[in-house]
Amino acid sequence: MASGAEDFRIRDLTAEGNHAETGWNPGCGNAAVFVFHSRKFTIQNIVARNFGSDGISTQFVEDPVIQDCESYRNGGLGIHLGSVALRPAVERNRLHDNRRDGLFLCWHVQHGVFNDNQSWSNGQDGISIGFRDTDNSFSNNQVRLNGRAGVNFRNEDDANPGSRNTFRSNLIEDNGAPGKPGYGVQILGTTQHITLDANTIRETRAKPGAGERVGIYLGPHTDFVTCRGNSIHGAFSHAVLNDSKGANNLLDLTPAAEAPTADYHR
Secondary structure, eight states: OEESOEEEEEEEEEEEOOHHHHOOOOSTTOEEEEEEEEEEEEEEEEEEESOSSEEEEEEEEEEEEEESOEEESOSSOSEEEEEEEESOEEESOEEESOSSOSEEEOSOEESOEEESOEEESOSSOSEEEOTTOOSOEEESOEEESOSSEEEEEOOOOTTSOOOSEEEESOEEESOSOTTSOEEEEEEOTTOEEEEEESOEEEEOSOOOSSSOEEEEEEOTTOEEEEEESOEEEESOSEEEEEOOOOSOOEEOOOOOOOOOOOOOOO
16 A cells, blocks of 8 residues: 555555455455555556455546556456546556456546556446546557446436546447346446547347347437447447437447457457
């Protein structure tokens, strides 16, 4: 744990938990690697596994860098940024088989870049965005085989949506547990000003016997959602399911050429 620190690095170590003995204990104050009220630091080349709570968590931080880490089989979240996390750079991490979400943006995660991460086989969502998590960009990430949604914008109210976020050139594939609903991108709440540009969203599995699969879902209170140049295909019940009552969505559903798939290591 680091608290009240500045200009430091945590790198090249393995944090091994034992949730079989300790049980599940998720929450904002528990993690294999936990940084609190700190600035300008780097977490690099860390393995965080088998913890009863989150793998890597940073709370009330500025300018955190999280690179080249692997966080898996934890009882909570793979990487948990929140309770104010300003200007994060989260790159080339591998987040998988966590009990909840792979990458979780909690409260006030703003002006961040999230590039070249892999988030797969997590119990809930691959990437989760919510309470005032705004002005972030996500590029070249791979999000696959998560239990509910590849990318989930949570159901926040009028004052607190995760708006003004951009997803560009990501692979979002085969999300939703067998027999249950699944979403490539699920946009809920009063979320606005979301751009989905040149992503590949696909369902390669056979159509499930129960539970629909949706490429992109727009909830009733969303607006100013722009979709352009995305490749959406496969055994979806709906490529795009638009329940939005907003008048300002721009949904260009012209099929785009599928981007080549980068190597995906499991």
